[in-house]
Amino acid sequence: MELNERKRKILRTIIDDYISSAMPVGSKTIAEQLGMRLSSATIRNEMSELEELGYLEQPHTSAGRIPSDKAYRMYVDQLMEIASLSSDDAEFIKGYYDERMHETQGILEGAAKAISNATDYVSLIMPPQLKAVAIKHIQLVPVSQRAALAVVVTDAGIIKDTPVILDADVTPSQLEDASRLLNKIFAGRPLREGNVLGVADIYNEIQGQREIFAQITDFLTSSLNSGHREILIGGAAKLLAHPEYATDLDAARNMLQLLDSKEQLRDILLEQPDMEIRVRIGTENQNVNMQDCSVVTATYRLGGKVMGRLGVIGPVRMNYGRVLQVMKYMSASLSEVLSSINGVEAQDNNKDERGL
Template sequence: MPRVLSSEVSVVDGRKQKVLATLIDDYIATAEPVGSRTLARKYAFGVSPATIRNEMADLEELGYLEHPHTSAGRIPSDKGYRYYVDRLMRPWVLDAEVIEQIRATYRVRVRELQWFIHQTARLVADMTAYPTVVLAPPLREARLWDLRVVAIEPETVVLVLRTDTGIIENRTLALPEGLEAKDVAAMAEDFTVQFRGTPLAQLEGRLIDGLSHQVGSAWRFWEEMLRWLAEAPDEEERVTLGGALNILNYPEFRDVSKVRRVLTFLETEQAVDTLLTLRPEQGIHALIGSETDREDIRDCSVVMASYQLGNKVVGKLMVLGPKRMEYGRVYAILEAVSEELSRVLNWA
């Protein structure tokens, strides 16, 4: 016979909140269902297990807790975690040491986006001890600012591309028969003049109007090169994964098939990509269990953050862990890292 509870929406009672918070903390720490006795003994509630039991029954009634089976302790439901993340979780303060470690990571002279992305993935994975994914800005949407050609050997050039957002990409290419580096350089200059400001994704289409007077081999070369500008960096390199093996440390992944599901998900670029592009909001967000809407990671949670380039959100980072992940710590780390990354990417 359920008691009448004051509200479905919120856990009004202060003690209920404390029970829920403590239980979730304990479960996060131990990965074992938590019973009333453990809770009463391990944490100094002024009340007996029986009272806790009643509270827990209520919390279950309200949907914040679940029962694996009759005689096990309780574990948080997705709703429980949600409430915890939104209202109960204590804000986590990072050590000065940790902050310094983040700063130090970016205190370098290198100005390659890809380098920063890599460093970030690794840094966050190491700090959180969860697998981490970083999504690079969509180069397709950036606008052409400058295209340079550097001759290295008679038939080899380095193309250096710079976008309006300051992203610099470069690639070494072989010239086709009959095309000289200085021709290409001249073409690149024309090209820059003509197309500065055009989104990279549109360049391929524009080529037809702009360069159709070129001769055969040159035409093919530009075609190939444009394909690189417009496509390659997006599809292949947008997603960087760090610390994938961290997942193996959590007891919920003692089963290889689960490990495979999750790791495959992380390595499958589209999945992550869609997940990240789904929520373009700023700030730190968590998706808990089924909230992720992905079958493969149904029993995982993700916490994601974004970073900016020129005051515009251009990329994301995401930490994936078991649902009982340490949300507080991860939030704090992601907040610090994404802020620092934004700062440093704007070459401030």
């Protein structure tokens, strides 16, 4: 059944008020906020019909109503407005990673804090997955006669390093030769396990550098495996600022256990990865431990290529307008910053679409 304009206005007023107050909303509050010439009895009748249609719930016999998951879905898809982020908010967010513009990990850590502080919810960031990037450069830096530091730079700006321990003395010029050979073999290759292991058939070319080559290959393979599990989390302590968790210790405990499970968080971020922005409300979440929460996820890119995902977790009574406002900005801003530091032209994939 399609809701008429009056029901839509009443429903939106209830949701807006409940998001800000966390208290069930009564007919008197609606009458005061709408400013329409409607009696309390008329509003109560409309609320009863909205309840019968599944948009409202009545937690206590004498209390007002609260929105259902179905109501929040209509709110996100049809009723709420998403304004552009203000210039002050944009500067506030940028301040978290401007000082670390030269390295990807620092930018992402700053972005996780920025999202959490701008929304007052828990933020998640999945760093660029190493199998989705390519090696840009490898450099062996001498440390001692039998040790060097291998520095690996990817096209996503990720920098990894590992010590290389050797059985025999090597000179700086030998390390330079080894660096040139490693770059000849690896530079420009997508960092997928098949590509890392598949170059083993060129041992004839590396001759005396096999020891270095074997250690670099092992390092790249282990980096691929560890990269799958890494998730950055911002603002976990903010959970207790919301009454849903502050007054329900079981709910808070369940959420903290979830945040401790990187595999579950990764699965949450990767649900429908082809969508630029995604909102999952309460029971829409596939993970049963998340069905009293809402999750908003977004992608970020390097050039036109999706490199990772952002997420916000909060109560179903989430300020969706604010969260979507921040996530749309962060998706575009982070893509622009990461493309800039890697000398790649950013592409605008941030669409203002409903059906999120």
